Amino acid sequence: MARPSTSVRSTSLRLLLGALLAHQLLVLVAADIKGGIISRKGTQFFDANGNPFLVHGCNFYWLMYQAADPSSRNLVDDVLEDAQRLGLNVGRTWAFADGGYRALQLSPGVYDETVFQALDYALVQARKHNMRLVLSLVNNYENYGGKPQYALWGRQRGHHVPNDDAFYTHPVLRTWYKNHVKRVLTRVNTISGIAYKDDPTIFAWELINEPRCETDPSGNTMAYAIQLTEETSEMQKWVKEMAAYVKSIDKKHMLEIGLEGFYGPKHGISRRWAYPFNTDNTGTDYIRLNKIANIDYATVHSYPDLCYDATAKPNPAGTSPWPS
Template sequence: MAGNGLLYPLLGFTSCLAFMYMFLGDLSFTSYKQPKMSFVDTNGAQFMVDGKAFYVNGWNSYWLMYLATDYNTAPRVREVLQLGAKMGLTVCRTWAFNDGAYNALQISPGQFDERVFRALDHVIAEARLHGIRLILSLVNNLHNFGGKTQYVKWAWEEGVALSASNDSFFFDPSIRSYFKNYVKAILTRKNSATGIEYRDDPTIFAWELMNEPRCFSDPSGDTLQDWIEEMAGFVKKIDKKHLLTVGLEGFYGRTSPGKLNLNPAEWAGAFGTDFIRNSKIPTIDFASVHVYPDHWFDDLDLEDQIKFASKWVKSHIEDGDNELKKPILFTEFGLSANQKNFQPLHREKFYKTIYDLIYKSAKKKGSGAGAFVWQFIVGGMEEYEDGNGIVPWERASTYSIITEQSCRLARIQGGQDQLQGSLKDLCSKMVN
């Protein structure tokens, strides 16, 4: 017992030192040492940085903030960001939320865990250090990490909820107020590592209102449309510097009857989402689309899944070119290893299909502005493997396909002579 009495304070002191180093002691995060970075803007259907077109080869690592809360797992944040930079990737999409769950950022409406907020600070500072921009998603449609379910639960427990339905997240005034307070807290947060408010930090590529919003209770789409308009306007009043997207999967709705047959199936038109209508809102700067043909069509063989994916991507790029006049980002695409008879080369063929369509659009200065692999993980993260996770360096051919796309897009942006640093070295080894 006496030994334990000495051990616990020692462990606590060691933990404290580790967190102090992570969030306070790393001088590379001081504002004067942050690499120069400009805000991303749009010009019609193209992203622009410093007056030049900007195309994205990106990836998803939704777990960055979550792992940054623990000094045992925080090194994986740096590891994956270093990896992305080495591969010539430029933007990572990740969660800026964890509502009411383990290691919650928002413990209850408007109440935050400063330790977790400092972890998000760390993620943003670390990304800047490696020249990586971030798309930060603000809430989940799914129950993972709290999501809209948690907001409804809070309102119900406080006795102010209009309904126990998860979709009341979109129409209940009290819940809308909860979410607005959360958004304001995030956007105006002063980063403890860099001293920069989030709304003033160009490391943030864009805000995403919600990951994969769906409103089953109103398939007309009116409820979700009203929520998007209100929340997009609210974000833009606070932050006029950053781009904003909805977080859509890309399903067509009732205002696009001629496109309903392009959805994966009839069910996709009943979610209350409406890709063109939702994305046309003036305060939404670019549209997002997800691509999961194996998840949507588990009865199709690989060739037919890829054919659908190709048609799906082309259709949305045409929407960006001809109707929306905005950039289109395919913010999630993946092919699961959990499929029957899966082989890694199947995934590589799928990746190559998506990348080639983006490259073709980019060469024509079209709206196809980039794509994000779902998802990158690093060693020791088996519990985060959902069938789509990859450790890129473990398979040379996969690594090559992804890095080749970085080089192709970089050449469009500035030509081989304009490539800098590690990207120049990487791309000099590759042919056009």
């Protein structure tokens, strides 16, 4: 049998070395994060080895956005390196950018692969620094598209979308959102080769950043029926439907809603002890929403510079310093 030519042997060697390097990269990526996928038992988080997991977190929503531009990608590396140095282990960032400049989702179901690869990069870099990420799936506000962009897309396609809050009720907009959820959760990272739904770098999914429904200040649209005597609402259906849909694709990762912490007027909680903004017009109900099945933990978004007077003297009666 004739021996392979030098060029064939050289090509085979290059292919073998390439495969070995790719395997080594995957092994290194997989080895960086410690403890596997985080889960909740009762009121505590645990890693895959059964060890308690304490969150030391921060918020850097812009990781994908900055990583999409080679000239600013170093900001992602720098902030994750700083986070690790400070002992942080969880961060929250966007897995959406709907329409507009440097969009991930250009139009319903149409994606910019370059921007998606930027999110791949952010996940791999987070893993390298032993940092887990909460990935938020849409915004309540117009920043990075969000709920208003879905409503605009609906109107542009001839659907009757009376206001942005129709995002929670309109069947077409709900379907577009679910399609985005599926696209993100089932994506396979182009760098690590790991599907997002299997990636321990992801701490949890977030349904929507700071959901509000100001067209229904009562909170009933964004609540659900705990008892038969209470209202069944469209927001109940939205959160229950979307939470169940996320879990139908990914049963491994945790899920949270993304609420700020408004109790709403239904519970009769004094504003002195409630979230320190106007709680009567956001259309949210913190307690009822967080009791929905498939929601793993509750969140509060704290803005001390907006709601706490640092110059106020302690009240001798021991009452809360939050505004009444």
